[in-house]
Amino acid sequence: MSLHGDYDAQNIFAQIIRGEAPCYTLYEDEDVLAFLDVFPQSFGHTLVIPKRAAARNILDIDAASLAKVMAVVQRLTRVLIDELEPAGVQVAQFNGAPAGQTVFHLHMHIVPRFEGEKLSVHAGGKASAEELAALQARLLQRIAG
Ligand code: 5GP
Secondary structure, X not given: OOOOOOOOOOXXXXXXXXXXXXXXXXXXXXXXXXXXXXXXXXXXXXXXXXXXXXXXXXXXOOHHHHHHHHHHHHHHHHHHHHHHOOOEEEEEOOOOHHHOOOOOOOOEEEEEEOOOOOOOOOOXXXXXXXXXXXXXXXXXXXXXX
């Protein structure tokens, strides 16, 4: 499956939205869900997805729903900067397998970048549950504060 095709309701992010698969949630409202990437490319790698749109990529979503996703991207980028103090932040989104997309439910990546640290392999090594849970708690505390 790539740039064009049918939405697969069994993709992992659809399962997460339905509560059928676990995730380390950072933010949720009726339209948007944000959670930690379990194969992080950097410390704090976060994903933000639309909950209601069955959108494989940026072509499939209406502008109003996309704007709601982006508002959360901006908010969480600020949280990640405040809490983790990276030197920079990448916001990225891939459309189609040749562009690097591996999960076919639209998602925005927020990838904090730290001085002198290269990115880990995309969708590579899995972070430990302990590390992810500790980071989630830290970021939730920052969001609440
Ligand atoms: P894409 O390559 O489609 O732009 O990004 C998919 C992202 O989803 C990758 O960064 C990958 O690490 C992440 N990912 C894949 N499976 C899971 C999962 O089960 N849970 C979480 N939280 N992230 C996942």
